[in-house]
């Protein structure tokens with residue numbers, strides 16, 4: 001089946017120009033001016049709109065068992081929501097349950113994802129350290145095609161790992177050519193602050209923000225960066241939400257360390273005033289970790305995206321219904337952590353980024369697809385409008401408008417944290433591996449259309465580790481013998 005997208009302006013992270021795009025069998029076969037439509041091809045008139053690589057959201061939690069419940073968007077509805085907003089691939093977190101091996105967790109997640117409508121991949125969670133974990137990591141990389149491992153420095157007593165476990169796992173990642181990811185919040189300090197605010201009678205959602213100040217994130221980000229450096233490993237910091245964390249990343253990069261930072265669309269446009277809302281449900285629906293920050297942190301995150309010290313805009317889509325949020329009605333530490341954003345990420349970022357002049361169109365492509373495709377080692381199969389790339393394409397209408405509302409969303413939850421936000425710039429047509437998934441505000445994607453995307457490892461960085469050891473090797477000091 002061939003599709004010709006005619007009369008658009010192709011925008012990649014590194015170039016833009018007027019060009020048609022011809023797709024055959026799910027792959028881009030030509031990009032250029034005045035392309036001929038082969039016999040029988042479907043022609044999509046772009047009408048001067050932009051033609052972008054499909055978005056990649058590298059941070060979702062679909063069908064995730066967490067804090068005593070399961071996130072409401074499963075792989076079918078989460079990826080439908082994604083496609084309707086121009087995101088054609090998600091990378092979800094395969095988190096082993098208590099006592100479960102990575103290998104068994106992987107099988108579970110492949111089953112859960114069978115009804116995905118868009119392409120998908122996984123990061124593997126490291127929730128402890130032992131010989132089996134060490135061995136299984138190799139299978140995860142070499143057999144399952146997962147080149148990223150996620151570590152939580154938060155969620156004490158559940159997913160949290162300590163520095164010893166972190167160092168072991170980062171070292172193992174380095175030797176396997178995998179990239180460690182870190183959720184950087186100091187879980188020990190968060191736990192103590194939670195106790196303190198509960199003792200003081202603060203039980204509502206505002207206590208969530210009070211107990212997770214930017215300092216817990218800044219400290220943990222800096223610690224993870226230093227441990228990664230000592231283990232000879234690069235590092236990707238998920239949901240960088242504040243100036244302290246961004247500065248730690250920028251400092252590390254200025255010192256030559258390979259560290260990447262991922263702000264979320266929520267942190268770029270929403271602030272901690274949301275937790276002061278008198279309506280408990282309203283505030284609880286916005287409980288996520290890290291929490292929304294005071295407004296001044298947003299300027300730092302935008303500056304990071306503009307200057308290149310932050311690299312990817314994700315959502316951490318982990319959607320819980322209001323009823324699920326009420327599990328924490330008497331105690332904010334029991335409110336399931338997570339919000340939605342998958343279907344709105346691209347439009348909100350375009351509006352708040354390109355629409356305000358903060359980002360160029362090319363930078364928009366960089367932070368929504370190309371950068372993460374390179375970080376995850378799937379570029380240019382994903383993240384590019386180029387011959388040979390998967391035909392994950394978005395015809396982006398920069399003039400289309402919509403007011404975001406839960407009433408018209410695809411996500412299964414009953415609210416939207418961007419409710420009332422007016423966006424300018426929306427996907428008119430979305431192709432997922434050459435199939436029309438979204439057109440005329442109608443979803444065509446079907447359960448099972450999505451494919452698993454394995455990702456090859458990078459060359460192992462054990463050499464860098466060895467160099468580090470050599471540079472920092474303790475030197476023996478010859479001393480005069482003063483023993484009597």
Ligand SMILES: NC(=O)NCCC(=O)O
Nearest residue numbers: 061288289316318337338
């Ligand atoms: N972010 C969040 O609040 N929930 C999902 C789990 C995580 O990423 O921390």
Ligand SMILES: [Zn+2]
Nearest residue numbers: 059061316318
């Ligand atoms: Zn997450």
